[in-house]
Amino acid sequence: MASTSETGHAKNVANFQDLIEFVTAYGATYNPSKNNLQLPQLITLKAAADNSVAEVIPKNTAFNTKVNERVAAFSDVKILATRLLAALQSTDASAETIADAKTFNNKIQGKSSSSPKTPLDPNAPPPDTISTSQQSYDQLIQHLSGLKSILEADPSYAPNEVDLQIATLDTKIADLIQKNDAVATVYAAVSNSRIARDKILYTNENSLFETAKDVKLYVKAIFGATSPEFAQVKGIQIRKPKL
Structure with missing residues (x-):
């Protein structure tokens, strides 16, 4: 309604x-x-x-x-992605690997070859259709997971910083999924009560x-x-x- x-x-x-x-x-x-x-x-x-x-x-x-809670959990995703890319660029990773990582980072930042950068509004609900900048929460999770998979596959990526390590990324992504799913669950409850x-x-x-x-x-x-x-x-x- x-x-x-x-x-x-x-x-x-x-x-x-x-x-x-x-x-x-x-x-x-x-x-x-x-x-x-x-x-x-x-x-x-x-x-x-x-x-x-x-x-x-x-x-x-x-x-x-x-x-x-979801807004807070997603608030640092863009900054984190930029740091992860920089960490990869400081290793012996190949140019192809770095290029692949940049692709995911660009998606997280809201960049694309066909549209200008669109700032992420964490207070906005996911759009009804998939936007060019792919800024919905579920897309951000997918892009961050894609970036993590590239880092994980590169043997030279072994940062000493705990918050940039793969295990920490796994925990972060799991938390993002949980926070995103929790919104869907409580939305169903409030929607049903409003219908009633x-x-x-x-x-x-x-x-x-x-x-x-x-x-x-x-x-x-x-x-x-x-x-x-x-x-x-x-x-x-x-x-x-x-x-």
Whole structure:
């Protein structure tokens, strides 16, 4: 669904409670024949809406946490790749090996023969399609793994610096994979909870949105379009976001 403030959903639920308060005050006069418009069902729907909104919050927090962890893990990949290439260039590696390593480093840096350098924005989600600069997180992992394979295959690459050694690179790549996969996992959880919330609030046949419309119509029917009672409820907004 389109980006919508979580407070917007909570406001809709709060407005539905206002609607409940008004129809409660009408007493026995409010007596719809349609089951889902009756007061007990309105109260039950409001409670379900409260729960659905509340369940999104911790999942969304977990998602943001994992995204931030991924950003931190990937933040030094470009610098690391440049250092690895420099370390290889200081060995007896062949010109062909160095050229192959440069190819992977260029991809990590966002360079290509057909497009200008594109800075990596670690806060942006992976693109819907593979970009020319191949800057999505999974591509960065692949490119770093490719660079590591070249270093690993060259017998002259044996740096004394621990953070440039193959074993350290293996650990780094494994951590990047874990951080990237963790984002996908928590995204699935928050996405599913939002779908469940949106069904209750907006898309089900008897959703909060649809029920509020029908309640207003019933109030209009029993009191009249110019009645003060209808004036009380007609302005209560349950705004349906673009889904």
